Amino acid sequence: MSGKVYIKVYRVQGEVLLAACDEELLGKTFREGELRLDVKERFYKGELVEVDALADFLKEATIANLVGERCVGKAIELGYVDEERVLRIQGVPHAQMAKMLW
Template identity: 85%
Template sequence: MIYIKVYRVQGEVLLAACDKELLGKTFREGKLKLEVKERFYKGELVELDTLEELLEEATIANLVGERCVEKAIELGYVDENRVLRIEGVPHAQMAKMKW
């Protein structure tokens, strides 16, 4: 299960998604800090398969956790070489460019 929250602002669709067990936690490594804040990520608790249709619609995505990031890689939205890991927790961002 993952938490998802969708924001619609000025024509953009921002998707925030994180693995359920990471919600509310903070990870630090060197100067890097990743806060999986409830106010940003906690929306609807859904099955991982829901992520596919949401990523298709999203223009921007902020993803945290093994399940969320791996699914985005599998679907071709994230390059696995661009995934940031903080305390071993994967974090990826995606933006679709408009031409």
């Protein structure tokens, strides 16, 4: 899998939140029925990296918010997201992940 994704990391109260989206989805809004997904620049626009770099960020993240075929696909490939749990809004995959730390 190749292509670029935006990643932004937030560190809040011991949590590491990763926001990531496929490059071409930044700034767009998707709607389907009652669902609405805003891929806001202020939340997602950080560093632009190759999708393979996402692996290191997912390893560190305790929470992740992922949008797009590349981001969600990579998270599924690495075992962080269950394909059955992926939400699609106007065909765009969206997944959230939370690691349970004991």
